[in-house]
Amino acid sequence: MKEFHLPLFDHYGQPCEFTGTRTGDELLDGALVADGREIGKVRRGIAAFPSAHDEREPSIQAFVEACRKGNWISHNWQNEQDCSQIPGRARLCDELSAIDGPILEIAAGPGGGNLSPILHRFPNASIVVNDILTPFLEIWQDQLVSMGVGPRVSFAAFDARLSPLSENSLSAISSNGGFSNIVGDKSQAVREAVRVLKLGGRLCISEGLLDIDELIRLPVELRDDYQLEMCLAKTGWGSLFEEAGLRIIWHDTTQGRALTPENDGVAVEAAKHGVTLHMRFEYVIAEKP
Numbered sequence: 481m482k483e484f485h486l487p488l489f490d491h492y493g494q495p496c497e498f499t500g501t502r503t504g505d506e507l508l509d510g511a512l513v514a515d516g517r518e519i520g521k522v523r524r525g526i527a528a529f530p531s532a533h534d535e536r537e538p539s540i541q542a543f544v545e546a547c548r549k550g551n552w553i554s555h556n557w558q559n560e561q562d563c564s565q566i567p568g569r570a571r572l573c574d575e576l577s578a579i580d581g582p583i584l585e586i587a588a589g590p591g592g593g594n595l596s597p598i599l600h601r602f603p604n605a606s607i608v609v610n611d612i613l614t615p616f617l618e619i620w621q622d623q624l625v626s627m628g629v630g631p632r633v634s635f636a637a638f639d640a641r642l643s644p645l646s647e648n649s650l651s652a653i654s655s656n657g658g659f660s661n662i663v664g665d666k667s668q669a670v671r672e673a674v675r676v677l678k679l680g681g682r683l684c685i686s687e688g689l690l691d692i693d694e695l696i697r698l699p700v701e702l703r704d705d706y707q708l709e710m711c712l713a714k715t716g717w718g719s720l721f722e723e724a725g726l727r728i729i730w731h732d733t734t735q736g737r738a739l740t741p742e743n744d745g746v747a748v749e750a751a752k753h754g755v756t757l758h759m760r761f762e763y764v765i766a767e768k769p
């Protein structure tokens with residue numbers, strides 16, 4: 481973690497300090513302390529804050545193992561760099577690449593969100609890459625270090641619904657399917673994103689959205705897991721962020737595409753009830769007024 485990103489973690493008005501080992505401005509291993517209390521750790525250069533996720537859970541370990549074995553991150557670094565064939569996403573990445581202040585990449589995962597396209601456009605971008613799981617961040621960190629890129633990139637593991645970041649601290653928030661993959665109450669992550677964004681800061685997101693008329697045909701027990709998606713499917717991501725206090729600058733939505741049971745777990749469940757789910761993509765650029 482870069483020392484110059486430490487003030488972002490000035491949590492609830494209490495400066496965050498680091499004690500531990502470092503080389504130059506790189507914080508390596510130690511504790512993050514605010515108001516005399518340890519609020520997080522730094523391990524192998526990655527800031528990690530407490531969350532309810534258990535990384536030892538077999539399904540999570542299998543996901544990480546598949547990512548390592550399949551070299552997903554190295555492939556995604558290559559494959560995601562351009563994204564000009566997806567005009568909505570390219571527009572978001574152009575916007576993000578023009579931002580000099582700190583950008584938070586939410587729930588980056590193995591895809592890295594917009595990390596690769598931003599760094600390919602603006603190698604000196606200041607980015608804090610987030611995920612609730614540390615292993616993906618470790619692999620991304622190793623990838624960037626091995627290529628000698630991303631001099632202003634830090635990694636921070638925390639639950640985006642309960643952010644340790646300071647209010648009004650970020651110039652931008654970026655997500656490519658990050659918000660839509662957040663487990664649990666996504667609207668909590670939306671409120672946290674708005675809280676940590678600076679006045680005038682930009683939110684640039686591309687998120688998937690399921691169709692309300694199709695969701696409604698699923699049995700209630702199955703739908704229960706998708707309560708917020710029901711609400712989102714009605715209003716969309718733009719409205720959710722608008723309600724949370726942002727001003728929409730640009731907004732676009734694609735046509736729905738069928739989810740196939742081969743590629744998607746939800747589609748498997750829906751198919752058992754004779755429903756084909758369609759997903760459309762919503763692109764939003766918004767500002768904190």
Ligand SMILES: C[S@@+](CC[C@H](N)C(=O)[O-])C[C@H]1O[C@@H](n2cnc3c(N)ncnc32)[C@H](O)[C@@H]1O
Pocket residue numbers: 586587588589590591592593594610611612613616638639640641655656657658661662663
């Ligand atoms: C499947 S990935 C997809 C999205 C990713 N942006 C990409 O480009 O591929 C979803 C990621 O969201 C992370 N995640 C889930 N809930 C989260 C939360 N509450 N806070 C932060 N990350 C979360 C998961 O650990 C996972 O790595």
